[in-house]
Amino acid sequence: MRYLTLFLLMVLLAGMPSCKFFKDKKIFGKKKAELEALQEQQRKIREADSLKAVEERLRVLEQARLDSMRLAEEERLALATRYNIVVGAFITPEYAREWVEEYRNRGYDPTIIPFPGTSFELVVAEAHPDAAKAFSRLNQFLDTVQIDAWVYERK
DSSP: OHHHHHHHHHHHHHHSOOHHHHHHTTSSOOOHHHHHHHHHHHHHHHHHHHHHHHHHHHHHHHHHHHHHHHHHHHHHHHHHTSEEEEEEEESSHHHHHHHHHHHHHTTOOOEEEEOTTSSOEEEEEEEESSHHHHHHHHHHHHHHTOTTOEEEEOO
């Protein structure tokens, strides 16, 4: 029985075509040129993916840089306008805008800021970074411009 199995195996191997036959028919393997083309295509895809990843990281870094610059500018403005000389507080936005125009006609550069926790809008004639300057200007305002002006500290 052992010789019969060995004989059948030899007949089977002798009867089979060569590996070249299988390669030409693309049964077991691809031609070398096709394999190299596929490898080159995969290399290009990997390069494109890595370039996209680098571009995405650069975009994220640039966005973070812009965000930090914006936050720094907001903090700088908040500190520069921490003490505000308020000349009016209004619930009606139209009245606040009219008061802004009144002070603009007087030569000031007024702004409207919201009063936190309420529906009031504050009309600010001047803003200062430190309390001493703000209160000094407030005394001048009380004497010459608006008798009921007050200082609002923005936190």
